[in-house]
Amino acid sequence: MLWHLQIDAAAGTVDREGRRIEAESVELGLSGPWRITASRGFLVEGTLSKDDLIRAAEQILVDPVVEAFSVKPSRESGLGRANAVHVLPKPGVTDPEAESALALLKDLDFGVENVRTIRTYLVDGPAEELPRLIQRVLANDAVEQAIQGALPFDRLGQGHEYKFHRVDVALRGMNDAELLHLSKSGQLHLSLAEMQTIQRHFAELGRDPSDVELETLAQTWSEHCSHKTLRGLIEFEGQVINNLLKQTIFQATRELDSDWLVSVFADNAGVVRFDDDVDVCFKVETHNHPSAIDPYGGANTGLGGVIRDPLGTGLGAKPICNTDVFCVAAPDFPPDALPSGVLHPKRVLKGVVAGVRDYGNRMGIPTVNGALVVDPDFLANPLVFCGTIGVIPRGMSSKSVEPGDRIVAIGGRTGRDGIHGATFSSAELTAESESLSGGAVQIGNAITEKMVLDVVLQARDKGLFRSITDCGAGGFSSAVGEMGEHLGALVDLEKAPLKYEGLSYTEIWISEAQERMVLAVPPENWKALHDLCARESVEATDLGEFVDTGKLTLRYQGETVADLSMEFLHEGRPAVVRTATYTAPPEKDLPLPDRTDYGDDLLKILAAWDVCSKEWIVRQYDHEVQARTVVKPLVGVDDDGPGNASVVLPVRGSRRGLAVGCGINPRYGKLDPYAMAGCVIDEAIRNCVAVGADPEKIALLDNFCWGNTERPETLGSLVRAAQGCHDYALQYGTPFISGKDSLYNEYTHEGQSRAIPPTLLISAMGQVPDVGTCVTMDLKEAGNVLFVVGETKLELGGSHWALTQGTEGGRVPRVDGERGKATFAFIHSAIKQGLIRSCHDLSEGGLATGLAEMAFAGGLGVKASLQDVPRPEDASHDAALLFSESPTRFLLEVHPDAVPPLLKLAASLPIARIGEVSQPAGEVAPRLVITGLGGQPAIDVSLDDLKSAWQVPLRW
Secondary structure (H helix, E strand, C coil): EEEEEEECCCCCCCCCCHHHHHHHHHHHHCCCEEEEEEEEEEEECCCCCCHHHHHHHHHHHHCCCEEEEEEEEECCCCCCCHHHHHHHEEECCCHHHHHHHHHHHHCCCCCCEEEEEEEEEEEEECCHHHHHHHHHHHHHCEEEEEEEECCCCCCCCCCCCCCCCCCCCCCCCCHHHHHHHHHCCCCCCCHHHHHHHHHHHHHHHCCCCEHHHHHHHHHHHCCHHHHHHHCCCCEEEEECCCCCCHHHHHHHHHHCCCCCEECCCCCCEEECCCCEEEEEEEEEEEHHHHHHHHHHHHHHHHHHHHHHHHHHCCCCCCEEEEEEEEEEEECCCCCCHHHCCCCHHHHHHHHHHHHHHHHHHHHHEEEEEEEEEEEEECCCCCCCCCCCCEEEEEECCCCCCCCCEEEEEEEECCCCCCHHHHHHHCEECCCCCCCCCCHCCCCHHHHHHHHHHHHHHHHHHHCCCCCCCCEEEEECHHHHHHHHCCEEEEHHHHHEEEEECCCCHHHHHCCCCCEEEEEEHHHHHHHHHHHHHHHCCCCCEECCCCCCCCEEEEEEECCCEEEEEEEHHHHCCCCCEEEEEECCCCCCCCCCCCCCCCHCCCCCCCCCCCCCCCCHCCCCCCHHHHCCCCCEEEEECCCCEECCCEECCCCCCCCCEEEEEEEECCCHEEEECCHHHHHHHHHHHHHHHHHHHCCHHHHEEEEEEEECCCCHHHHHHHHHHHHHHHHHHHHHHHEEEEEEECCCCCEEECCCCEHHHHHHHHEEEEEEECCCHHEEECCCCCCCCEEEEEEEECCCCHHHHHHCCCCCCCCCCCCHHHHHHHHHHHHHHHHHHCCEEEEEEECCCHHHHHHHHHHHCCCEEEEEECCCCCCHHHHCCEEEECCCCCCCCCCEEEEHHHHHHHHHHHHHEEEEEEEECCCCCCCCCCCEEEECEEECCEEEEEEEHHHHHHHHCCCC
């Protein structure tokens, strides 16, 4: 029997989900009026009676204080109600809430065989608009099905039994056109040269490949897994770059040769020394294409996947904090202007925030740092960056695999979610991507991953395994293939635990179902590991063994379905040879206004999407869990000011901390990708130094997100950005320890392609010698003196002032690494000596924005003047001094007694006293008053107005 347990808001309570959907429908331009009643619930299949399910609902499934419920046979649900819309996961899509309910009901001995979640909506509104409402608001067709009226089924089913038969692909007889067609139709996304290489290899073997061999090669050779563009041959400006990563990012780290690095670019995350007992590691990943199709699922598993990176580093690190950065189009984008197959930016942003929120909060890992970037070219290709920092005991950062070690999978079961995820991430999106690649979106279950985490750390401390990695892109294919690269592996695929029947051996091998780790376990330790997992209710399965054959051998029910050379799998891919060109756009003058009042300009900048308050996002994350967060994401008298960076304590009882910051600005990338690299590196370091990090102990991570690099000009901009990373990392002495690239971020529709702007995210992890010396950016006390450190130049190109004015042109900010390094050293010394009360880095919006943020975060007024701001002659204009985004600049609040030692410490650096923290008189509200070069107020605005402009845009 299949029952529908429908759970509604109790009488007298607000149906918040229904009201939210009504509001969102109006925002998306769906004509109404709408009246929507929303319910959640479960479809429960089994031998249990209606009374049994009522009892289960009363005991565990329904909150009796705020919810009411009803139970009816599934076919009676929605019967006679044309306005009833049921939304439930498509068959095969992971349903974590249903899995938890099923396990709980079974534990309580209810006769339950299967459970699925369901949402039910009663919609009163224009009938002709209902299909658009379903498509735009109620359901995501990539992973959900919507049913109007009555439910048409009385069982859920568990799939159909798979009848094994080996499939060979007749590759040897194909011509070039057929090879390309197979690559596209099979979602392999391999080039003609790669398909030809595979064809020749199997011709030499005298046979055709099996389907699973072909899929394994496609996963391993994908851009996502092999980074073949950045590691390929590039002809650029008369020279041949043999490996862009090695000759730029890696090379900078080698040249710096820092003695505090432990493991860089060699494992799932980069590892550095922290203290005598522990090391720390950091990894940032992207999950862009899946988030474009299913924002919640894409971001959810993006965070879940990057949490597994530290867990799979060395012998396993404990995750202690997360980061996230989102790049989207404007949330107020006109709904009717959306291209086909593209989700609305507001829906995307809400979805990705919720995805990160739910995974991090449920695992008990604080999300402490991030950013939001809004640009129209992210409309069809949103970017989702997720990062995790972990702590690992000293001496456990290396691993090995020995012949005879058992291949053990632990954690979640294998399903069809994530099929072709790695190859899908290496392709451009189109209007058909949602329907063709919906299966490439995984669905996460944070509770399962938390259980896996706990088991891995226990097993690590007991010495039960020799190596570990996560099942990320490519699933078992990548995990086992990489671990056994220098040996060989023998895998029996039918042993893998499945979520449901019907999976072929190929689907088992390449599925990217979440929450799975693969371990190399000495045979004598297998029983102890199995027993440990059983005690913690984590499934553990012996899939085979690592063997010294140089072959990847896959079997299914005793028959060999793959027999691949490890050397060909990992070294056989033909080198990518591409031509790169770069011509800088001509620099044109940016017109400067002939006026004295810039108050409205500042209000517009504060209300810009990138600058405005992110409290709506931050408050959804638990940044206090684990009790490690010393400097919070939000600071100030009301805990709502924009902190520079967060500081966490990796070791309880220690005063040594980690600062976490980031830098990103694709507007610069459109104009000068080399300069962009310098600016975002400077910003990431600047954020960490501003709270107290030692600039001599800051590690960087790079994430390149670009368009189609098969176009020479696109690839050329990537080369320039990578060269900038090399040069500025050397100048600042900040090594790169890890990174990731995501290419082909373009959307093609009706023959027109839309690419994202060149986007480089730099994440920084800095070490704070004593968290007791940390400072925040909010003003502390009236009468204190304000200083600006660093030179303000006429650098308004790509600035937020130019953006809000609707003007183009100007010079992109450029970094002076030598002066910048000296400036960072000065700031660190001054903070360490207790000379600085508050410190704020200057970035988007420049000096005026920085002063405004410090003022309203501290609830204190400011009186300042532009007269003494350090500058070259051509920057002697109020607009330039107020809004230029020149890098390596700080605002400092200093007690009057600390001014002499501060100036002595600054030596020859550009530093000037520009004003003071003012105390409002009587009932007068605090104001920000900045006097221009002509002696007249350039800005005179109340803090209430400044803060309101800053908070309103994302007050959702």
